[in-house]
Amino acid sequence: MNxxxxxxxxxxxxxxHLYGEETLKQVEVHSQKVAAGLNERSNTPADIxxxxxxTTSEAIKxxxxxxxxxxxxxxxxxxxHTFSPSKMxxxxxxxxxxxxxxxxxxFNRDIPWNEIDMDFMNLNQSAHxxxxxxxxxxxxxxxxxxxxxxxQDSEVISELDTWIRAAIGKHELENLKVARFxxxxxxxxxxxxxxxxxxxxxxxxxxxFGVGDLVEYVKAVSDSxxxxxxxxxxxxxxxxxxxxxxxxxxxxxxxAARIExxxxxxxxxxxxxxxxxxxEDLHGLEQLPGISAQRLxxxxxxxxxxxxxxxxxxxxxxxxxxxxxxxxxxxxxxxxYHFNPDKPQVLGAHMLEICPSITxxxxxxxxxxxxxxxxxxxxxxxxxxxxxxxxxxxxxxxGNRYRMIVNKVEATETPDLPKLPVARVLWDPKPNLKIxxxxxxxxxxxxxxxxxxxxxxxxAVDLAEMLGxxxxxxxxxxxxxxxxxxxxxxxxxxxx
Ligand code: MN
Numbered sequence: 001m002n003x004x005x006x007x008x009x010x011x012x013x014x015x016x017h018l019y020g021e022e023t024l025k026q027v028e029v030h031s032q033k034v035a036a037g038l039n040e041r042s043n044t045p046a047d048i049x050x051x052x053x054x055t056t057s058e059a060i061k062x063x064x065x066x067x068x069x070x071x072x073x074x075x076x077x078x079x080x081h082t083f084s085p086s087k088m089x090x091x092x093x094x095x096x097x098x099x100x101x102x103x104x105x106x107f108n109r110d111i112p113w114n115e116i117d118m119d120f121m122n123l124n125q126s127a128h129x130x131x132x133x134x135x136x137x138x139x140x141x142x143x144x145x146x147x148x149x150x151x152q153d154s155e156v157i158s159e160l161d162t163w164i165r166a167a168i169g170k171h172e173l174e175n176l177k178v179a180r181f182x183x184x185x186x187x188x189x190x191x192x193x194x195x196x197x198x199x200x201x202x203x204x205x206x207x208x209f210g211v212g213d214l215v216e217y218v219k220a221v222s223d224s225x226x227x228x229x230x231x232x233x234x235x236x237x238x239x240x241x242x243x244x245x246x247x248x249x250x251x252x253x254x255x256a257a258r259i260e261x262x263x264x265x266x267x268x269x270x271x272x273x274x275x276x277x278x279x280e281d282l283h284g285l286e287q288l289p290g291i292s293a294q295r296l297x298x299x300x301x302x303x304x305x306x307x308x309x310x311x312x313x314x315x316x317x318x319x320x321x322x323x324x325x326x327x328x329x330x331x332x333x334x335x336x337y338h339f340n341p342d343k344p345q346v347l348g349a350h351m352l353e354i355c356p357s358i359t360x361x362x363x364x365x366x367x368x369x370x371x372x373x374x375x376x377x378x379x380x381x382x383x384x385x386x387x388x389x390x391x392x393x394x395x396x397x398x399g400n401r402y403r404m405i406v407n408k409v410e411a412t413e414t415p416d417l418p419k420l421p422v423a424r425v426l427w428d429p430k431p432n433l434k435i436x437x438x439x440x441x442x443x444x445x446x447x448x449x450x451x452x453x454x455x456x457x458x459x460a461v462d463l464a465e466m467l468g469x470x471x472x473x474x475x476x477x478x479x480x481x482x483x484x485x486x487x488x489x490x491x492x493x494x495x496x
Pocket of ligand 1: 350
């Protein structure tokens with residue numbers, strides 16, 4: 001997979017010459033300490049790197065242009081240590097095409113009541129400098145995140161981490177290639193979209209292939225690779241005694257393993273980080289990719305069914321954003337409702353393709369008929385997602401723009417479902433099923449989502465803001481009337 005080089009967040013500090021050399025030296029020492037402190041306590045795969053104290057328009061523009069052209073730099077933290085007249089930021093901010101966050105902090109946490117003098121005041125002037133920087137950003141109409149608080153405060157560090165993870169997602173989307181095997185499932189609207197506008201707006205590169213192109217890779221799988229993978233299947237998953245002894249089962253999982261190796265070879269050779277399949281178009285494939293999609297997702301590839309390239313990309317970038325965090329991320333679909341008034345819930349699943357990263361238990365490898373599609377019975381991993389907080393994120397192409405929608409959910413214990421032959425997870429959507437479903441449907445939310453136990457609503461909000469698209473949130477605070485009004489006002493704002 002295209003695991004890129006170490007990613008960096010550049011820490012840049014604004015000041016000015018007015019204060020004199022001594023003060024500027026002090027500013028630099030402070031900035032280095034803050035950058036190092038943040039880097040040490042930050043819990044993301046990216047490094048926070050101290051850059052420089054900026055005091056002139058030329059230096060700011062030069063640094064911004066360097067940030068634009070350095071592939072390691074995925075975003076910037078700006079801090080106005082002291083007063084930094086913001087006319088000098090205009091040229092640089094105009095040129096900058098990487099995301100940045102305004103960290104509104106100051107070096108000293110507390111005012112030393114007995115010692116405070118004018119020197120202290122001048123060296124702890126973010127309250128003043130940050131406002132000047134905020135003004136120019138507001139005047140330039142730059143949609144950015146502002147984090148306020150002391151830099152050693154854990155809430156500030158956590159907010160910054162969330163933003164950095166969003167920057168990781170944006171960067172991934174800019175460099176992501178999705179392979180589509182077959183087209184869309186016939187006549188489905190929400191999984192469609194304008195691939196040219198996606199590339200113009202996000203950099204996302206979606207390429208279409210005939211299933212025959214993939215079949216060549218499946219046929220080329222070596223016997224020794226196949227043997228190794230089948231051994232892994234036998235070691236990693238539960239297989240019933242009956243299945244273990246069945247010739248038909250043996251044949252089915254062998255074909256499934258061949259498909260997994262073929263898809264992986266295809267993706268790696270072409271530098272694809274995500275893929276889609278469709279059960280309507282399987283010419284030359286004996287069965288719909290089930291376990292292969294599940295295992296490839298677990299390895300970090302994005303996936304969505306039925307040609308849904310937007311969700312495949314979303315699964316990939318949310319997996320990248322979640323790297324190192326507790327909990328998994330999977331392709332998901334709201335499948336069936338439990339409208340029981342005692343505890344209304346949603347059973348999430350798909351025909352086969354749910355990522356095993358959302359369970360801690362050993363999955364069971366099974367072969368069952370699909371019911372639709374008319375192909376051989378596909379092999380799949382069956383398991384139940386862990387209880388706990390999660391989010392469902394979807395992205396829709398409304399024709400003239402993109403909309404993201406995120407719903408906070410709480411996965412619960414799932415009763416035994418002895419006859420259900422697919423991976424699943426049961427959740428309680430916030431604020432409740434009635435309002436969550438009403439809001440989701442009013443907003444045109446898709447049935448396919450990225451379901452993440454690792455990410456929060458804020459990760460999606462930061463990502464959408466960075467991408468310049470709408471993000472509707474459904475959580476404990478959602479009220480239908482307000483939500484509907486937000487959809488209406490947003491449609492004006494985002495159609496500018
Ligand atoms: Mn589906």
